[in-house]
Amino acid sequence: MNTPFVCKNKTPELAFIIIMKQSLLFLFILLTYNTIAQTKVSGEVKDAFGEPVAFANVIFKDSYEGTISNEEGRFYLESDASYSTVTFSFIGYKTQELELTQKSTYKIEIVLEEEADALSEVVIYSGKQSKKNNPAIDILRKIWENRRENGVKKFKQYSYDKYEKLEFDLNTIDSSLTKSKIFKGMEFIFDQTDTSNITGNTYLPIFINEASSKIYGDNLLNEEKEVLEGNKNSGFSNNNTLIAFLKDLYSEYDVYDNYLKFFDKAFTSPLSRTGVDVYNYVLLDSAFRDNKWCYNIVYYPRRKNELTFKGDFWVNDSTWAIKEINLQASKSANLNWVREVYIEQEFDVLNDSIFLITRDYFMSDFSFRKKEEAQGIYGKRTTLYNDYVFDIPKDKKFYKGQVDPYQYEVYNRPDDFWENKRLEQLSKDEKGVYKMLDTLKTVRRFKTLYNLGSVLASGYYEVDNFDIGPVFSIFGFNEAEGMRIRLGGRTYFSQNDRWRLEGFGAYGFKDRRFKYGISGKYLLDRTSRLTVYGGNRRDVEQTGASLTNSTDVLGRSLASSSLISVGANDRLTRINLSTAGFSIEPSKNFNIRLTGSYRTLKSATETFSIDYKVFEDGIDTGVVKSEIKQPEIELSFNYTPGRKTSGYGVERTLINSGEYPNFFLGYTKGLKSIMDGDFDYERLQALYTQPWNIGGIGRLYSTVEVGKTFGDVPLSLLNPIPGNQTYFSIYNSFSQLDYYEFVSDSYASLHLQHNFGGRIFSRIPFLRKLNLREVIGFRAVYGEISQGNIDINASNIVYQAPEDIYWEYSVGVGNIFKIFRLDFNFRGNYLDNPNARRFGVTGVFGFEF
Incomplete structure (x- = not known):
């Protein structure tokens, strides 16, 4: 049977993916920290015929915390709060509730029954959508017409603060890995592994890098300059090459562009002018988002094996600016070493009409094998934007001037600098990465593994x-x-x-x-x-x-x-x-x-x-x-x-x-x-x-x-x-x-x-x-x-x-x-x-x- 695509009132969690070359795997199997969530649940959603129900809503009862099942019907959901009931719903099916008897409940199977009355009242979207008389595509054309007038492009000059956090985790931690001889003498790093609130896999944090910058731009001169004010990383203070390589994988992008470049590949953006040739679009809902009336559009690929995404976005009904968008790479995309890619962006409203990006989250999952049980590495980048200032010009020499690219104080800022500059505070577990690395670097076996990885890389x-x-x-x-x-x-x-x-x-x-x-x-x-x-x-x-x-x-x-x-x-x-x-x-x-x-x-x-x-x-x-x-x-x-x-x-x-x-x-x-x-x-x-x-x-x-x-x-x-x-x-x-x-x-x-x-x-x-x-x-x-x-x-x-x-x-x-x-x-x-x-x-x- 065809699996319906759309879902109602969904709140997708963030999920992405990224993989390094063989040598970098040795560098990354290193460190640890822990996060303790109060309620965890994972499993699969199926219909009466045993077929997976993709994009079903999974929500903690009486809350706004939830997720949706993936293409295979699998889901994972966790919260810091304590909940006793989870609800499962999807258009055309009866809503089902599951009582939780313990804080962590894994590998459950939920079977949704078709709801006869609902089937006569709703339209279940699946397969290819028409390009004609499609209100979603009419809205898409409005986005094309107005996309160059959104954000900082509407001003002569601009500046803002940018905080970026890169994090990498070794994932799918199981007993075969923790008992491996390769970790002999380093078993303590597995004491506080945790479970991802995106995929449900256990993971071990191994690396964090933070950067605080000031961005200056001039649309008249077509110039932009980034001034790095602080940089801090966990344990790899001398390995700027690794840090720069990781940052380049998550290169800057604009969702309004026709193509988004990740991992040296050009993905077709769902907002692209050519998007109608590779995506199906469905107008799903309309509602207020932060006091702005917005339309909710779902999109998904027309064909397999192409570099495309699936997800949804909310767009304002007057400025035609994007308020929220999420993008998840199609599992069939012709992409090596990467199991998943997930992107989510949020925009805020300035002066009642200008939408400025405030948060960009990118997550990827790298692995040599695409099987879910295979070990891999999560790569996460969180970028936050704040303190926008406009129309204050700077001389062209400011943008062209050469400066000393390395300043010792930038890479050795005190703790109070980061307390003021972090636009999002580190969790207790993220802070633990810094402490754990200091301990791990004293272990002889770790030094041996690090040196082996260095030989393979250099x-x-x-x-x-x-x-x-x-x-x-x-x-x-x-x-x-x-x-x-x-x-x-x-x-x-x-x-x-x-x-x-x-x-x-x-x-x-x-x-x-x-x-x-x-x-x-x-x-x-x-x-x-x-x-x-x-x-x-x-x-x-x-x-x-x-x-x-x-x-x-x-x-x-x-x-x-x-x-x-x-x-x-x-x-x-x-x-x-x-x-x-x-x-x-x-x-x-x-x-x-x-x-x-x-x-x-x-x-x-x-x-x-x-x-x-x-x-x-x-x-x-x-x-x-x-x-x-x-x-x-x-x-x-x-x-x-x-x-x-x-x-x-x-x-x-x-x-x-x-x-x-x-x-x-x-x-x-x-x-x-x-x-x-x-x-x-x-x-x-x-x-x-x-x-x-x-x-x-x-x-x-x-x-x-x-x-x-x-x-x-x-x-x-x-x-x-x-x-x-x-x-x-x-x-x-x-x-x-x-x-x-x-x-x-x-x-x-x-x-x-x-x-x-x-x-x-x-x-x-x-x-x-x-x-x-x-x-x-x-x-x-x-x-x-x-x-x-x-x-x-x-x-x-x-x-x-x-x-x-x-x-x-x-x-x-x-x-x-x-x-x-x-x-x-x-x-x-x-x-x-x-x-x-x-x-x-x-x-x-x-x-x-």
């Missing part, structure tokens, strides 16, 4: 103030070195270190040579991020692996990273590189670098040559050289608007990788006759990368690169089109090209990769449950090579530039076992090239929500 093993690693690059293989062993390390006192030394040593068993690299950086000024750096590296490298150059002296060498390759991967170069320079950020995320470098290059294998002819005054001298000595000066500009980082030291941790655009412009000058330099040339390069959330049809990544070298230079100083002879999918390379198959001195390339996020597969019945995701790609490049550069060539590489525009495309299946993507790559042209690869299969591992 790739480095901590020894006092020195990190050994990265542990994942210890072993490698290439044609020049054979099996390779690499061991490195770095200084690390805290993530706010003003200086850092880093180095590595490597040995190849085939060439019997020792390689090394060492670099140093020092942050002179934290406000402008003025930094000096330098270093030296002797290594084997796969040059030509990317079009845009890198001045990082310890940049990762692709030569040692592929254990298996397509064909002979012998076109490798021995490099001795020394660099020195400085960088500065005159404004946020705008970086300027000036680097001087000196490198010597020669072939690393007998089957690969980088030889070049020596010309004097345009005449071939007949001399052929096999080694290049080249000093360079490079000036580069890099702008990454929207980039988020953690830490205030010489190195910062990137938080939102792949979520922001990147603009790069570089100028390189090769110097001849200085330090025995061989060539005099100039190079210009530019790159633009942009991720695009394209509504409900997925996410597109695009990259455009252009460049030109002025002057005659040999193979190692040209721009080979980056091929890919590995079995891994590498973005910004050409999967069906061999290394050095195309060589250019002028180029323009385009890379497009679109992930539909399961939009197509969700419509195929036998594929729907697999939650697979469709990925398509297109790559093209145009290039030229001058006659002068052809004439100077004496290597065993025959120059060919893609003057007819080389292109290829790919079709991929992602989210295989939630961690793997398989790409099928097709070569578009130049099929007559020697050993041209028409078709290939590559793959890539990754953790995505």
